[in-house]
Amino acid sequence: MASIDQNIVNRVKKLTKPSNAAQALQPVFEAVSNAKFAIDDLNERRSESNRRNGRIDVEVGKLSDPTKVTVVVADDGIGLDKARFDAFCVVDTDFKSKKGGKGVGRLFWLDSFKNISVFSVFNGPDGIETRAFDFVLSNEDQIIERDREADDALSLGTRIEFSEVRGDRYIQHFPKKRDTFLRYFSAHFIADFLVGSGPDIFVNLNGDITAYPQAISELVVGEKVIIETPQHDDFGVLTIECFTCKEDASKGLDGMHQLHLLADDRTVSTREVDKLIGLRRLERNGVEDLVFHGCVSGEYLNDHVNEGRTAFTVDEKKLKALSRLCIDAVKERFLPKQIEEYEKARRADYQDFVSRYPIYGFEDEETQLDRIPFGSRTPEEFAAGLIKHQIRNEETRRQSLEEIIELLSGEKNVPDNFDQTVVEAAKDLKKSEKLALAQHVVKRKLVLEVMERLILRVRKRGEKKEDFHLEKTLHTFICPMNVVGKRAESSSHDLWVVDERLAFTQSFASDKRLDQVLGDTDSDLRPDLFLWDQAFGLGVVGDQSNGDDIDLSEPLSKIMIVEFKRPGRTSYPKPEDDVERQVVKYIKQLKGGQIEAFDRRRIRVAPDCRFFCYVVADIVGDLADEQMVGWNHTANGEGRIRSLGGELEGSSIEVVQWTELINEAWSRNMASINAAGLRRGKSVVDSQK
Numbered sequence: 001m002a003s004i005d006q007n008i009v010n011r012v013k014k015l016t017k018p019s020n021a022a023q024a025l026q027p028v029f030e031a032v033s034n035a036k037f038a039i040d041d042l043n044e045r046r047s048e049s050n051r052r053n054g055r056i057d058v059e060v061g062k063l064s065d066p067t068k069v070t071v072v073v074a075d076d077g078i079g080l081d082k083a084r085f086d087a088f089c090v091v092d093t094d095f096k097s098k099k100g101g102k103g104v105g106r107l108f109w110l111d112s113f114k115n116i117s118v119f120s121v122f123n124g125p126d127g128i129e130t131r132a133f134d135f136v137l138s139n140e141d142q143i144i145e146r147d148r149e150a151d152d153a154l155s156l157g158t159r160i161e162f163s164e165v166r167g168d169r170y171i172q173h174f175p176k177k178r179d180t181f182l183r184y185f186s187a188h189f190i191a192d193f194l195v196g197s198g199p200d201i202f203v204n205l206n207g208d209i210t211a212y213p214q215a216i217s218e219l220v221v222g223e224k225v226i227i228e229t230p231q232h233d234d235f236g237v238l239t240i241e242c243f244t245c246k247e248d249a250s251k252g253l254d255g256m257h258q259l260h261l262l263a264d265d266r267t268v269s270t271r272e273v274d275k276l277i278g279l280r281r282l283e284r285n286g287v288e289d290l291v292f293h294g295c296v297s298g299e300y301l302n303d304h305v306n307e308g309r310t311a312f313t314v315d316e317k318k319l320k321a322l323s324r325l326c327i328d329a330v331k332e333r334f335l336p337k338q339i340e341e342y343e344k345a346r347r348a349d350y351q352d353f354v355s356r357y358p359i360y361g362f363e364d365e366e367t368q369l370d371r372i373p374f375g376s377r378t379p380e381e382f383a384a385g386l387i388k389h390q391i392r393n394e395e396t397r398r399q400s401l402e403e404i405i406e407l408l409s410g411e412k413n414v415p416d417n418f419d420q421t422v423v424e425a426a427k428d429l430k431k432s433e434k435l436a437l438a439q440h441v442v443k444r445k446l447v448l449e450v451m452e453r454l455i456l457r458v459r460k461r462g463e464k465k466e467d468f469h470l471e472k473t474l475h476t477f478i479c480p481m482n483v484v485g486k487r488a489e490s491s492s493h494d495l496w497v498v499d500e501r502l503a504f505t506q507s508f509a510s511d512k513r514l515d516q517v518l519g520d521t522d523s524d525l526r527p528d529l530f531l532w533d534q535a536f537g538l539g540v541v542g543d544q545s546n547g548d549d550i551d552l553s554e555p556l557s558k559i560m561i562v563e564f565k566r567p568g569r570t571s572y573p574k575p576e577d578d579v580e581r582q583v584v585k586y587i588k589q590l591k592g593g594q595i596e597a598f599d600r601r602r603i604r605v606a607p608d609c610r611f612f613c614y615v616v617a618d619i620v621g622d623l624a625d626e627q628m629v630g631w632n633h634t635a636n637g638e639g640r641i642r643s644l645g646g647e648l649e650g651s652s653i654e655v656v657q658w659t660e661l662i663n664e665a666w667s668r669n670m671a672s673i674n675a676a677g678l679r680r681g682k683s684v685v686d687s688q689k
Contacts, residue, residue: 007139008091008107008110008137008138008139008142009137009138009139011091011107012107012110012111012137015104015107015108015111016306016310017111017167017169017170018169018170018173019169019173020173021173021174021175021180021184022184022187022188022310023173023310024112024165024169024170024172024173024174024175025174025175025181025184025185025188026108026112026310027105027108027109027111027112027113027162028058028071028073028162029185029188029189030105030106030108030109031071031073031105031109031160031162032056032058032073032189032201033105033266034105034158035056035073035074035075035077035158035199036056036075036077036192036198036199037077038075038077038078038079038157038158039053039054039056039075039076039077039078039199040077041077041078042054042076042077042078042156045078053198053199053200054075054076054077054199054200055075055076055199055200055201055202056073056074056075056199056200056201056202057072057073057074057075057201057202057204058071058072058073058185058201058202058203058204059071059072059074059204060072060181060203060204060205060206061206062206063175063176063177063178063181063205063206064176064177065176066165066170066171066174066176067164067165067171068163068164069163069164069165069174070161070162070163071113071161071162071163072159072160072161072162073159073160073162074157074158074159074160075157075158075159075199076155076156076157077156077157077158078122078123078156079120079121079122079123079131079156079157079158080118080120080122080131080158081122081123081124081129082124084122085131088106088143089143091104091107104307106135109135109162110135110136110137110142111137111166111167111170112162112165112166112167112170113162113163113164113165113166114163114164114165114166115134115161115162115163115164116134116135116136116160116161116162117132117133117134117135117146117160117161118131118132118133118134118135118158118159118160118161119131119132119158119159119160119161120132120157120158120159121155121156121157121158122156123156128156131145132145132146132147133145133146134146178205178206178208181203181205182203182205182210183251183253185203186212186215186216187253187267187270188267189201189212189267190216190249190258190260190267190270190293190295191241191260191262191265191266191267191295192213192265192267193212193213193215193216193217194213194216194217194220194224194241194243194245194293194295195213195224195241195295196213196217198213200212200213200214201213216249219245219246219248219249220243220244220245220249221244221245221246221284221285221287221290222244222284222285224241224242224243225241225242225333225334226239226240226241226242227239227240227242227329227330227333227334228240228329229325229326229328229329230329232325234300234318234321235298235300235322235325236298236299236300237298238296238297238298238300238301238322238325238326239296239297239298240294240295240296240326240329240330241294241295241297242292242293242294242330242334243292243293243294243295244282244284244290244291244292244293245290245291245292245293246289246290246291247281247289247290247291249291249293250291250293253270253272254272255272255273255274256272256274256280256281256291256292257272257273257274257276257277257279257291257292257293258270258271258272258273258291258292258293258294259271259273259293259294259296259323259326259327260293260294260295260296261296261301261312261319261322262295262296262297262301263297263301263302263304263305263312264302264305265297267295268301268305268310268311268312269311269312269319271319271323273292273294273323273327274375275373275374275375275376276323276324276327276373276374276375277292277327277330277331277335277374277375278339278342278346278374278375278377279335279338279339279342282335282338283338292330292335294326294327294330296322296326300322345377346369346374346376346377347365347369349377349378349382350365350368350369350372350382351365353379353382353383354368355442356379356442356446357379357383357442358442359390360382360383360386360390362389362390362393363389368386371385371386371389372385372386373385397425397428400421400424400425400428401425404421404422404425441669444494444496444665444669445669447477447494447497448497448662448665448666448669450477451474451477451478451497451662452662454473454474454477455474455567455658455659455662458474458566458567458568459567459568459618460568461568462568474564474567475510475511475528475529475564477494478493478494478495478497478498478564479493479494479495479508479510479529480492480493480510481510481511482510482511482512483509483510483511483512484508484509484510484512484517493505493508493510495508495531496665497661497662497665498562498614498616498661499560500668502531505531507531507532507603508529508530508531508532509527509529509530509531509595510528510529511526511528511529512526512527513525513526514526514527514586514589514590517595517596518589518590518593518594518595518596519593519594519596519602520593520594521589521593523589525585525586525589527561527562527563527586528562528563528564529561529562529563529564530559530560530561530562530586530590531559531560531562532556532558532559532560532595532603555603555604555605555606555609556595556603556604556605556606556609557606557608557609557610558609558610558611558612559590559605559609559610559611559612560611560612560613560614561583561586561587561590561611561612561613561614562613562614562615562616563579563582563583563613563614563615563616564616564617565579565615565616565617565618566617567617567618567658568618568620569617569618569620569621570620570621570622571621571622572621572622572623572626572627573622577622578627579615579617579623579627579628579653579655580627580642580653583613583615583653584644584648586613587611587613587644587648587651590605590609590611591605591606591607591609592605592606592607593605608650610650610651611648611651611652612651612652612654613651613652613653613654614653614654614655614656615653615654615655615656616655616656616657616658616661617655617656617657617658618657618658618659619639619640619655619657623655628640628642628655631655634654634656636660638656638657638659638660639654639655639656639657639660640654640655641653641654641655642654
């Protein structure tokens with residue numbers, strides 16, 4: 001028997017426990033790495049012509065149940081001769097320090113597996129010798145020697161058997177599926193597999209064998225390219241081995257493009273760098289849809305890795321800066337042409353973004369693009385990258401104005417350069433106002449352009465039944481159907497198209513039966529839209545917030561009614577299709593009634609309420625030839641208007657053509673469009689009426 005110095009149980013207890021599958025597999029990775037070192041050591045003793053890659057076999061059984069899993073790692077390396085066995089018995093040995101060994105890998109074995117057996121064949125002073133022992137977690141006699149069994153015979157090399165994962169954290173995170181195991185195994189050793197200079201490794205998972213590095217090297221397209229980063233104050237010079245691979249090389253990893261950070265020739269961290277590279281896929285040697293893999297090494301990484309080589313001992317901010325440094329070198333020296341094309345496309349995307357969301361154009365284009373992650377291409381990504389800078393600008397502007405107000409309000413002397421301070425503050429304020437105006441105008445511009453095309457599409461349909469739903473779409477686009485306006489919905493309509501004063505209206509009924517809006521009526525009439533909002537100066541409301549009597553002392557004296565007729569409609573054959581008759585029915589039902597609005601409000605309609613009624617239609621066919629022959633023309637000559645008499649004295653019906661409605665909305669918006677530096681294209685409705 002033999003013991004390792006120190007309190008081994010306590011030492012193992014203090015080891016960092018795994019928090020993911022990669023860390024749970026670290027003890028197995030340590031065994032494979034040791035096997036690689038053993039093969040390297042054997043080759044160092046051989047002549048150059050007699051050296052060989054060597055072979056490592058990893059055999060895993062009962063993978064689905066960590067408490068029963070078995071793992072065997074066997075190599076044909078140098079074996080555990082006296083020097084190496086003596087080093088095995090010393091914690092934190094520096095025996096492999098020149099190769100990056102920390103001397104603690106076998107402690108991870110004790111931490112993760114209940115049963116560990118070691119069998120080794122090596123060259124001793126008297127020829128071939130063998131060594132066999134069990135490795136147990138104990139403060140004494142951790143190495144229990146055992147006799148070699150006949151079926152344990154090996155050629156030169158070492159075989160380590162593990163079974164039964166121990167510890168809740170290891171059991172929780174140890175992979176239970178073949179794909180998961182291979183994913184993390186490939187990622188951990190991918191630098192070796194890409195370079196292809198190490199031993200052949202065969203991973204047997206429940207009888208299914210995967211051969212490395214062949215499984216990875218077959219995915220590489222083109223020769224590797226080795227580049228170096230410029231000298232950096234913190235990181236020194238880093239070497240990057242660059243590969244373009246088929247996308248399967250990134251299967252199971254987060255993202256497509258990968259940067260593998262190595263310490264002492266062993267992969268410690270694999271980082272997804274899609275956003276840093278920007279390109280979704282690469283092209284090389286005529287092959288498209290490739291991904292980037294870069295293996296990074298350097299003294300800085302060797303000096304800043306933890307004892308288990310599971311993580312670097314620097315904060316995430318440093319690692320992000322190191323990754324950016326490496327990818328900048330990759331873009332400049334490995335992918336220059338593709339990056340140039342990408343930058344042009346990204347710039348065009350940004351310009352389109354700012355044209356649609358001008359409020360984000362608060363600095364020059366180069367400054368803004370530098371602030372956005374290189375991989376950003378969508379409006380959401382652009383906005384996310386710029387919003388913090390926008391807020392900072394607004395806060396700085398606000399503080400400057402508050403300082404000016406404070407100075408003017410106090411008794412302190414105004415400095416000589418105060419006029420310049422005020423001028424600069426005014427310039428900043430005007431710039432901010434212009435951007436906000438542009439944002440507002442762009443939204444309205446899009447609404448009007450969509451409406452133009454909807455009108456054209458419906459007109460082209462004529463009397464056909466296909467696309468019948470587009471009539472409702474027009475109504476819905478201006479105002480949601482089958483609703484009574486609520487504060488929460490005040491921003492969900494575009495009633496400013498009908499009248500600018502309705503932009504913020506909250507009190508309206510859209511496509512609702514009158515018996516659902518009025519009290520004491522069973523009318524099934526269904527006006528397209530009627531409004532009573534104070535914002536339009538149409539009256540006041542009573543309140544019944546606590547069930548008290550309604551104050552009806554100030555009833556509504558004005559109501560607006562809007563009817564939408566299908567663009568291009570020519571036939572109005574039935575009596576109920578008569579526009580005047582239809583609108584008058586609505587008026588008579590509303591006069592003297594009570595509107596049951598939102599928030600438990602009831603609003604009385606005065607008996608002498610005046611109704612401003614609008615019918616939006618194309619004045620063609622029956623409307624032009626029959627129904628409106630005696631109506632007056634509106635001031636612009638495009639529409640028709642009729643004043644009502646008798647008990648409806650003071651009310652009127654105006655027919656507004658769809659083209660006129662849209663053009664007037666454009667006209668109202670034109671001053672804002674010009675001020676914002678935008679331009680209206682040729683009207684589709686005008687050009688294809």
